[in-house]
Amino acid sequence: MNLFLQVIAILAVVVGTLFSVVGVVGFIRLPDVYTRLHATGKVGVFGVVFLLVAAAFGEPLGWGRGLFLILLLVITGPATAHAIGSAANRIGLPRKGAERDDLVYTSKSKS
């Protein structure tokens, strides 16, 4: 049984690290702020959550804290991204390569 848990923990750590790498590379490479928001969301939600799954399996006693931390991350991740996104839109950051800018009409300009 212990062997099985260890294997799951190893896989979860590897997948979590891969998601973190993808997220940070996205944070660097993507053209404008809004797409970068999308990338950092990956790190926060998927990267750390898989590490927490590994923590839940790696340490038998810590699974309660791990699950609560997963719940906390899944709730706060999108909320933070939304706050930053709306802040970026309100100070009028451009969207590179946008086909059709839906937000131009709704966002009240800084008069």
Next chain:
Amino acid sequence: MKTLEIIFTDILYVSLLIHIVLMSVAFYRVWRGENVIDRLLGLDLLSTLTLAVLVLLSLINQRIIYLDIALGLAALGFVGMIALAKYVADEQMF
């Protein structure tokens, strides 16, 4: 059984190294950010990566106290990030 333990700790150390490299890369981006939102985003990424490092430490040292620290960091980081985003958007906090 012994080899799996060693493999597990090795993978944890490699993952820790990768996360530290990612943190330095994100910090460079914060340092060289084009606008304020990029820097804010980089700080958010840094706090998330610190969270990941804390969880990895809890796995390496087999101590659950690190998960509590990660819990505190996640909660406070969230509140701070929302306040900063609101400050950037409206130029006044309340």
